[in-house]
Amino acid sequence: xxxxxxxxxxEDITRLRGLIAEMGGLAEVAIQQSLQALxxxxxxxxxxxxxxxxxxxxxxxxxxxxxVRILALRAPMADDLREIVAALKIGxxxxxxxxxxxxIAKRVGRIEGRxxxxxxxxxxxxxxxxxxxxxxxxxxxxxxxPVMAREVIERDDKVDAFYDSIFRNLVSHxxxxxxxxxxxxxxxxxxxxxxxxxxxxxNVAEMVHYSATGAYPDDxxx
Amino acid sequence: xxxxxxxxxxxxxxxQKSLEHENIETGEPKMRARDVDVYYGQxxxxxxxxxxxxxxxxxxFIGPSGCGKSTFLRALNRMNDTIPSARVxxxxxxxxxxxxxxxxxxxxxxxxxxxxxxxxxxxxxxxxENIAYGPKIHGLAENxxxxxxxxxKSLRRAGLWEEVKDRLDDSGTALSGGQQQRLCIARAIxxxxxxxxxxxxxxxxDPIATAKIEELIDELRGRYGIVIVTHSMQxxxxxxxxxAFFHLGHLVEYGHTSDIFTNPAEKRTQDYITGxxx
Amino acid sequence: xxxMVENIRPTRTPAFEARLKKRYASERRFxxxxxxAILFSIAVLVFLLVTMALNGFGGFQRTELRVPVDFAAAxxxxxxxxxxxxxxxxxxERQGLRDIITFSATEAxxxxxxAQLNSESWRIVAQEIAEDPSLAxxxxxxxxxxxxxxxxxxxxxxxxELQPLAQQLTEQGHLEDNLDLGFLERADATDPQxxxxxxxxxxxxxxxxxxxxxxxxxxxLAALYLEEYAPKNRxxxxxxVSINNLAAVPSIIFGLLGLAVFLWIFPSxxxxxxxxxxxxxxxxxxVIVIAGRNAIKAVPPSxxxxxxxIGASPxxxxxxHVLPLALPGILTGTIIGMARALGETAPLxxxxxxxxxxxxxxxxxxxxxxxxxxxxLWSDEIDRGFVERTSAAIIVLLVFLLLMNGLAIYLRNxxxxxx
Numbered sequence: 001x002x003x004x005x006x007x008x009x010x011e012d013i014t015r016l017r018g019l020i021a022e023m024g025g026l027a028e029v030a031i032q033q034s035l036q037a038l039x040x041x042x043x044x045x046x047x048x049x050x051x052x053x054x055x056x057x058x059x060x061x062x063x064x065x066x067x068v069r070i071l072a073l074r075a076p077m078a079d080d081l082r083e084i085v086a087a088l089k090i091g092x093x094x095x096x097x098x099x100x101x102x103x104i105a106k107r108v109g110r111i112e113g114r115x116x117x118x119x120x121x122x123x124x125x126x127x128x129x130x131x132x133x134x135x136x137x138x139x140x141x142x143x144x145x146p147v148m149a150r151e152v153i154e155r156d157d158k159v160d161a162f163y164d165s166i167f168r169n170l171v172s173h174x175x176x177x178x179x180x181x182x183x184x185x186x187x188x189x190x191x192x193x194x195x196x197x198x199x200x201x202x203n204v205a206e207m208v209h210y211s212a213t214g215a216y217p218d219d220x221x222x
Numbered sequence: 223x224x225x226x227x228x229x230x231x232x233x234x235x236x237x238q239k240s241l242e243h244e245n246i247e248t249g250e251p252k253m254r255a256r257d258v259d260v261y262y263g264q265x266x267x268x269x270x271x272x273x274x275x276x277x278x279x280x281x282x283f284i285g286p287s288g289c290g291k292s293t294f295l296r297a298l299n300r301m302n303d304t305i306p307s308a309r310v311x312x313x314x315x316x317x318x319x320x321x322x323x324x325x326x327x328x329x330x331x332x333x334x335x336x337x338x339x340x341x342x343x344x345x346x347x348x349x350x351e352n353i354a355y356g357p358k359i360h361g362l363a364e365n366x367x368x369x370x371x372x373x374x375k376s377l378r379r380a381g382l383w384e385e386v387k388d389r390l391d392d393s394g395t396a397l398s399g400g401q402q403q404r405l406c407i408a409r410a411i412x413x414x415x416x417x418x419x420x421x422x423x424x425x426x427x428d429p430i431a432t433a434k435i436e437e438l439i440d441e442l443r444g445r446y447g448i449v450i451v452t453h454s455m456q457x458x459x460x461x462x463x464x465x466a467f468f469h470l471g472h473l474v475e476y477g478h479t480s481d482i483f484t485n486p487a488e489k490r491t492q493d494y495i496t497g498x499x500x
Numbered sequence: 501x502x503x504m505v506e507n508i509r510p511t512r513t514p515a516f517e518a519r520l521k522k523r524y525a526s527e528r529r530f531x532x533x534x535x536x537a538i539l540f541s542i543a544v545l546v547f548l549l550v551t552m553a554l555n556g557f558g559g560f561q562r563t564e565l566r567v568p569v570d571f572a573a574a575x576x577x578x579x580x581x582x583x584x585x586x587x588x589x590x591x592x593e594r595q596g597l598r599d600i601i602t603f604s605a606t607e608a609x610x611x612x613x614x615a616q617l618n619s620e621s622w623r624i625v626a627q628e629i630a631e632d633p634s635l636a637x638x639x640x641x642x643x644x645x646x647x648x649x650x651x652x653x654x655x656x657x658x659x660x661e662l663q664p665l666a667q668q669l670t671e672q673g674h675l676e677d678n679l680d681l682g683f684l685e686r687a688d689a690t691d692p693q694x695x696x697x698x699x700x701x702x703x704x705x706x707x708x709x710x711x712x713x714x715x716x717x718x719x720x721l722a723a724l725y726l727e728e729y730a731p732k733n734r735x736x737x738x739x740x741v742s743i744n745n746l747a748a749v750p751s752i753i754f755g756l757l758g759l760a761v762f763l764w765i766f767p768s769x770x771x772x773x774x775x776x777x778x779x780x781x782x783x784x785x786x787v788i789v790i791a792g793r794n795a796i797k798a799v800p801p802s803x804x805x806x807x808x809x810i811g812a813s814p815x816x817x818x819x820x821h822v823l824p825l826a827l828p829g830i831l832t833g834t835i836i837g838m839a840r841a842l843g844e845t846a847p848l849x850x851x852x853x854x855x856x857x858x859x860x861x862x863x864x865x866x867x868x869x870x871x872x873x874x875x876x877l878w879s880d881e882i883d884r885g886f887v888e889r890t891s892a893a894i895i896v897l898l899v900f901l902l903l904m905n906g907l908a909i910y911l912r913n914x915x916x917x918x919x
Contacts, residue, residue, distance in 0.1 A: 002498045009497065075456060077483050077495040214485030304808065306732065333811035343802040345821065355820070356810045406806070413811060 009074050016066050016087050017142070023059045023094045024138035026052065028131055030101035031197065035127040037108045038190065039120065049105035056098035063091035079211070086211035090141065093200050093207075097134060100193040100200075107186045122169065123190060126162035129155065130194045133201040137208065146212040149205040153217060159198030166191045243443075244279075244463045244478045250318075252277045252417055252447040253298060253335075258312035260293050260302065267293045269471045271312075275417065277447040280439060282458035282479065284451075285468035286499060291451045294468070295419050298449065299335040300328050316417070333360055336410035340422040342402035344394030344409070349386050352394040352405060353377065356413040372412055380408035381438050400431025407438065417447040425453060436461050455495050459483050467491045552894055559892020562680035562693060563651035564643040565617055565669070569604040569625070571637055576600070578633040588630035589623065598622040601644075609674060612665055616650035618693055643678055645693040648885055650675075657884050683892060687860050688874065692885025695878075697896050699860040703773055703853075703868030704842065704900065706861060710777020711841050712834075715784040719837075720823075720830055722785070723792030728818055747786035754783045755850030763851060771852040774864045779847050784837035791833020795826035824915065831912040835905055842901055845872045871897045 004010050030049050037045040067088045070076060076084055133152050140148035167188065174184045209217050251274035260268035268290045275281050275298075283291040293302070300321060302308040313320050321331055333356070345352050353373045356362075363369040373390070377383040382404045386397070394405055403423055410418055420439075424432040439448055439461055452458050458465055459479060466476040467490070475482065475491045486492045493499050510516065576595045582588045601622040605614035621644035629636045645651075652658025653666040654675060669675035686696020722743075730736040758779030769775050799822050807817045848854070853869050854877065861868035869877070871893065878890040 002493060004497050005499065006497060077455065077459075078486055078492045080496045081484060299809065301805065301809065304805075329811050329813050331811075332809055337805075337809035339802065339805060339809070341802060343800075343806040345803065345806065346825065355807075355812075359810075359812055359816055359820075409806075409810065 009076075009080075012066070012070050012074065013080070013083065016063065016070065016084070019059055019063050019066065020087055020090055020094070021138060021142060023056060023063070023091060023098075024134065024141070026056050026059070027094050027097045027101065028134050028138075030056070030098050030105075031127060031131045031134065031194075034101045034105040034108070035124050037105055038111070039124055041108070041111075043109050046105040046108040050102050053098050053102040056095055060091045060095040063087060067091075079214075082211045082214060086207040089207050090204050093203050097197050097200050100197050104190050104193050107190055110186050111183045120187065122162065122166050123187065123194070126159065126166065126191065126194050129158050129162065130197045130201065133159070133198055134204075137201050137204045140205065141208045144208070144212045146209045146217075149208040149212070150217050152205040153202050156198050156202045159195055163191055163195040244480060246278055248276045248278045251275060252317065254313075254315045254318075255294075255298075256313050256315075258294070258297065258310065258314060260290070260297055261307075261309040261311075262305070263307040267471055268297070271473045273466055273473060273476055275447050275449055276464070277416070278444055279463040280443050280448045280450060280461055281464045281466065282450050282452060282462035283466050283468060284453075284455055284458050284494075285474075286494065287453075289468040290471040291466075291468045292421055295421055295449060295451050296337075298417070298419055299332050299337055301332075301337065303328065333413045334415055335417045335419060336413065336415040337419045337421065338403070338406050338410055338423050341426050342399060342406050344397070344402050344405050346393065346395055348391045349377075349394050349397075349405065350390040352409050353412045356409060360413055362413065376408040376412040379411050379442070380404045381434065381441075382408055398431070400427050400434060403427060403431070403435060404438065407435075411442075411446075415446060417449065418442070420448065420450040422451055422453060424457065432457075455483070467494060469494070549898075552891055552898065555888065556891035556893075556895040558677075558888040559890070559895070560680055560683055561677040561888075562683075563646050563654045564676060564678050565605070565609070565613070565646050566674050566676070567601065567605050567617070567621070567642050567644050568608055569600065569640050569642060571640060574600045574603070576629075576636050578629060578636055582630075585627060585630045589626040592626040592629060593622075597626055601625055609669060613669060613674075616647045616662070616665070618645040618647050618691070620691070620694055621645060643676075646675070648691055648693055648883060651693055652884050655884070683889075684896070687858055688856060688869070688877075689858065690856075692881075692883050692889055695886070695889055697871070697874065697893050699857055700869050700871045700874035700893070701896060701900070702860045703776075703857070704870040706773035706864055706868060707776045707780065707870055708838065708842060708904070710773055710864060711780040711784055712838065714778060714781035715788055715837065715841075716834060718781075719785045719788030719834075720792055723789045723796060723830070724818060724823070726789070727793050727796040728814070728822070743786050743789050747790055750846075751783055751844050752846040752850065754779050755847030757782065758847060758851045769865050771855050771857075771867045771869070772865045773861060773868050775851050776848050776853050776868070776870065777864075779851055780841040780844060783844065783847065784834075784841045787837035787840070788830065788833050791836070792826065792830045795829025795833070796822060798829065799825045827915045828912045831908055831915070835908040835912075838908070839901060839905060842904065843872050843897070845870075845876055848873055871900065 030052065033045055034049050036042070037049065067084050070084050074080070133155055137149060137152045140146075140152060170184045170188050170191070174181050206216055209215070253275040255271055255273045255275075258268060258271045259266060271294060273281075283295060285291050296302045297310050298314060298321075302310060310322055314322060316331070316335065319326065321335075345355065347355070350373055353376050354363075354369050357369060357372050363372055374383060374387075377386065382401060385401060386392070386405075394402065397405060403426075407418070407423075424435050427435065436457065439450065442448060443463075450458070450461060452461075462479045464476065465479045465482045467474045467482065467486075467488070469490055475486055475488045477487070481487075482491065483495060486495065576592055576597060578588060579591045582591065602614060602617070605617045608614075609616075621642075624644060625642055628642070646654070649658055650662055650666060653662035654670070654677070656663075666675060683696050684701070685698050686694065687699030689695045726736065726740065726743075730739075758775060762775045762778050763770060766772075766775060803821050803825065804817055807821045808814075812820065848870060853873055855867060855869065856877070857867050857869050875890055875893045875897065878886045878893060
């Protein structure tokens with residue numbers, strides 16, 4: 001990409017993108033570690049995840065401030081403008097992804113008798129898909145690649161499919177073992193969070209597509 | 223993109239209005255240029271330009287220095303005729319008539335297609351005489367009373383009446399820069415043109431005077447077809463509904479202003495407006 | 501920027517300060533030179549003016565004798581139905597006014613004194629009576645010019661014989677130098693006591709009118725054409741070079757041209773203001789063209805563009821906008837040209853305006869002379885009386901020049917517009 005005549009402008013944009021990348025990395029780790037804590041019943045790890053979410057919040061504030069500053073001082077046009085607007089929205093979305101991961105970590109302590117739960121083994125797989133979506137969409141962001149972004153959007157179906165099957169599984173489990181309802185409910189919420197993470201990754205993909213091409217992927221329902 | 227109706231803020235409705243301005247119904251284009259080349263001697267300054275100018279829109283010409291936008295602007299009212307080595311080929315039509323046809327009266331053409339210049343150039347006469355000169359030489363007024371009415375109307379339309387109504391006999395050159403430029407606009411309006419061409423009208427003015435002129439342009443939009451050449455992309459974005467990007471004598475892209483500035487089709491356009499040019 | 505060991509900026513070193521002082525010193529020197537040049541020029545000018553004034557003051561005076569005439573004793577009648585002044589004068593001459601005056605003079609100063617009364621004095625009395633017939637009654641006193649010889653004697657020059665008579669008459673109060681404003685009303689004459697500058701002045705005025713009426717329009721239109729309409733090619737360059745050279749041609753050449761061409765066309769109008777004016781117009785026109793072109797070039801193109809953009813035709817642009825703005829410059833050129841023409845003698849010499857012309861010209865085709873020519877002719881005269889008259893004529897010429905320039909500068913200031 002040809003550089004701007006005013007080098008400081010390029011530096012500003014690079015810093016902004018760097019912040020987004022950092023946020024993405026943190027969110028990914030949060031997802032993985034929260035699921036790890038869930039499977040292993042590691043409450044210490046879970047509380048670390050919760051604590052580290054504050055960092056993500058701080059980064060989002062920084063992204064906001066930086067984006068507004070660039071808008072005011074540089075009066076960006078065309079693709080630069082789309083890039084800044086996209087960065088603003090992506091920052092907010094990644095922060096929410098982090099919040100969902102935190103939420104998952106919070107529920108770790110409320111689950112009892114994990115070895116008995118069959119659906120427990122499904123969740124990591126679902127989480128992996130979701131985490132991969134997040135990873136890939138941020139790679140697409142870094143590469144300004146709309147095709148990759150589109151591909152991530154399509155993967156959301158897998159996450160939704162996972163969610164449907166876990167839901168049915170848990171419901172039938174609850175019906176058969178009413179004593180496990182409260183733990184099962186937690187797992188339901190966790191699955192719901194992962195499904196929401198997938199949706200949010202889709203949002204990010206749409207913003208990446210918009211930033212790169214100026215249009216939203218039109219054959220996907222928003 | 224969905225426009226939110228939830229906000230009643232003036233900004234939202236203004237944004238909506240400006241978008242509407244770009245999309246209103248138009249009649250036939252007021253001026254039509256097809257395959258226009260402009261030569262200065264052997265040098266080709268404008269190459270194969272096709273463009274339409276509508277009365278309903280303000281059209282902005284943007285582009286780097288030396289890209290030919292001013293040259294093309296001057297071709298629209300045959301001001302290039304004053305340069306001996308200038309030659310124009312192709313057709314430029316005003317209401318369907320070729321303005322370079324041999325039967326076209328240049329004097330009348332310039333009364334229909336007026337021009338405002340970069341440096342305000344009021345005549346060294348009184349304010350009244352500046353405005354009255356055009357109608358006088360074209361015989362547009364029957365008597366002094368008519369002339370007075372015309373002068374007042376032009377000055378009102380240009381937003382200058384309140385500031386000068388008590389000193390119409392003062393010299394036009396005694397006004398401030400911004401007032402002088404509005405005087406020149408009023409002078410152009412006085413002959414009741416159909417199109418007004420503006421060649422970087424604000425580049426010699428301070429921001430407040432610039433804002434007043436931009437507001438004036440917005441008010442005049444629709445009544446006169448306005449074409450404005452500007453170095454400032456922000457100004458082009460603020461003021462126009464159609465934008466044309468010129469580069470090395472070619473018309474690279476021409477479209478809705480909001481499209482050009484959010485998602486231009488041509489890479490050259492994008493490079494220029496994002497400051498990647500050069 | 502390299503910060504050397506001393507860390508001093510180049511503009512703060514002592515060497516710089518020394519150079520700065522030198523620069524100021526040379527500025528002061530230059531200013532002093534300029535001031536000196538101006539003061540020197542003013543000094544020369546003042547010297548010239550003072551010398552002229554001192555010399556010329558005497559030229560506005562005339563040595564006159566007071567002659568008492570008693571018309572009761574020698575009555576004359578003024579014919580009531582006389583056609584003009586000449587008829588009255590003739591009538592009075594027939595009535596013997598000449599003898600009356602001589603007689604009165606003899607009565608007053610004796611024969612010797614009366615003999616020194618100017619021979620044309622009676623005519624002066626006759627003209628005064630023609631203007632005011634009441635003068636032909638009762639006791640009257642007339643201050644009448646003396647002869648040339650007595651005037652010289654009174655001034656201290658001339659023959660020694662008349663000195664005592666002059667002294668005596670002066671002591672008696674009969675002989676005085678009086679202010680002679682008639683100098684400005686009379687024409688040339690052979691007698692310095694009777695001479696006047698009006699003939700030459702009127703000749704100059706008429707000639708200047710012809711020059712202006714020819715040179716100004718032609719010059720301005722030529723300048724307009726060359727600047728606005730002429731195509732930029734070899735022919736135009738040739739014309740431009742020719743006009744520039746014409747301005748430098750010695751003025752006597754124009755005299756030859758006038759002789760060859762104008763007098764060939766109008767042979768009977770030799771030494772008429774018409775021919776003189778035409779010749780001088782040829783000389784003045786290049787100056788006006790050059791000044792006009794520069795003034796027109798100086799009109800900013802933005803004014804032309806503004807007028808064109810409004811729909812003015814090229815002719816309207818030129819006459820409504822360019823010409824009014826160029827007018828101050830054109831007028832300046834005209835002033836310079838006309839001032840030069842006023843003082844020119846050489847070309848007029850050749851076309852014959854050097855003749856002795858005894859009466860002021862009535863029209864553009866009468867014989868005439870001009871001020872510088874008159875000065876030249878008088879300065880050639882042997883009679884002492886003409887010296888002061890010459891200086892007086894120079895003063896008249898300078899005043900005329902001043903008035904002409906003043907008028908032009910006033911006009912220029914009126915048309916000066918700020919752009």
